Amino acid sequence: MRNGDSLSGFPLLHDYQLEEMWRTPQPIRPSQRKRGREGWNWRQRVQYAIGHALNEYFGMEVEVRREVPVQYVLEKWWPKQSNSFDSLFHYWDVKNKVSGELSKICALNNDLWMPVMLYEQFFTVVPELEVDISLIIQAAWQLSEQADSLLIQKYMVDYNPNVISTFQHLTNVFCYYAFGALPQLIEVYCLLEGKKVRFLPGSTSLQQSLDYVQLLKGSVEDIQKTTEHCRYRGCMGQQSSQQNRANKDRKEEREANNSKDRSIGPTLFS
Known part of the structure; x- marks a missing residue:
């Protein structure tokens, strides 16, 4: 495989994480997540x-x-x-x-x-974008002995145009940098709708896909920054709330003591 399987240290784009991002635009807080398949x-x-x-x-x-x-x-x-x-x-x-x-x-x-590839996860490096791509290929078939004869298939539960576009462009970029050629054909099956979407990569496909992946990289970085910011603000807000609650408790305790002293009145000594 071109560029090998080792990662370069560049940011890594996982196809399944991008798919989840399109389906769940709002990040889920760690406290809301359930472990493993329990939360599926x-x-x-x-x-x-x-x-x-x-x-x-x-x-x-x-x-x-x-x-x-x-x-x-x-x-x-x-x-x-x-x-x-x-x-x-x-x-x-x-x-x-x-x-x-x-x-x-x-x-x-x-x-x-x-199939020449069946539910395998692959990695490749895209140096000009300074990014690594991780792609799960569900099924790939070699239609001839040529390097550009790959038929790559994806099977989805339901139709989502953003997920399909992301898969199309990631696959184009991945195949070019991993195998040295674009695939001959990409098929996406959307099972609930009975829909099949086909892509025939052409001469302009690679540049379009590189531009798309560059935008994806920027979007993921923005989301990660926002998530970290929200997490930090959330922690700060929690600390501030705890501090305010403690101050309120101390204030109420002082007022209660003062009220108690006033109700007892002056102490008389004989």
Whole structure:
């Protein structure tokens, strides 16, 4: 892989963090986070099931894939409880739509052989932007022996144009700096809507994608600064609140003592 797997010390852009940024614009405070999968919403749980199911399915020999329904594999990974969904109806509606759409997609992909990359995380350096990119490639197929013949696929739960654009541009930049060429084709499947978005990178694609990634880098840096500022201000505000509460308690204690002294009156000595 061009530039190797080692990181340069530049800021690192993770594709999954950028996706979460688009879906959750307001940063979640550490105190609001739940650890591990306990804090996942229904979309994250479904995405997890899709990822593992396709990893298992596309990892099979082509002859086996043609005999095994993808729904069977998906069932093994699908969330067993509906408590993270909006309702029981929502749970079954999402399951039926995702299962049906995956069945159609996998039938269309039966002419593809073994993927050259399957749910792997890769790193590469983009020196001119002074940034590292981390990209999870869900499935990549080599359509010919040429370096620029890669078909890269992404499977999303639902349609989000910002997430799709980010994936498109990150993939263009990543492939160029990691493999020396743009991909031949990028496909994004949005399963709940039954939508497929295709990109055919052209001669101007690389510069457009570099500009986009440069903007992403700046946006992430701004968000990190804002988060740190808010965290600092939050701590300062908490300290100030605690100090004000302590001052108020001392003031009330002094007033109570003064009131007690006035109620007793002067002490008479015999």
